[in-house]
Amino acid sequence: MEDQNQVAEQEIEAFMIVRAIGARFVAAERFSVRQADNCCIVYVGNNDGMPICGFFFKSATEKSVLLFLQGRRQVRYHVEDPSDILAFYREIETVVKASMQYA
Structure with missing residues (x-):
């Protein structure tokens, strides 16, 4: 398992990247993040809002990002x-634009 401080820094960096991408369509302050046991989830709106993606950075051997697409579909991307x-x-x-329907 990676150092917890390094994981936290990577999760913050990932959140800022997703928020910057989505801020073209939704005000940046509307993005929120919630820490779960094995990942961080980014939402538009509060923690009950529409999930955008999840970061799985705690593994020392495999990191990934999970996107929550329309129709309850999910796509996982492996990242370094x-x-x-x-x-x-x-x-x-696309996911952020879709979230605007539920805002």
């Missing part, structure tokens, strides 16, 4: 570090 999230910014934009 939070900056890899930028590679699928279009998917994040």
Whole structure:
């Protein structure tokens, strides 16, 4: 297991990246994050809002980001570090736009 401080820093960095991508469509202050046992979940709105994605960074061997798509579909992307999230910014934009229907 990685150092907890490093994991926390990576989760904060990942949250900031997702929030920056989504802020083109939703005010940045509307994004929130909730820590769970094995991941962090990003929401639009409060913690009862629509989930955008989850970060699974606690494993020393495998890190991933899970996107919550329409129709209860989920897609998991393997990443080396939070900056890899930028590679699928279009998917994040789609999820954020869809969340606007529920705001």
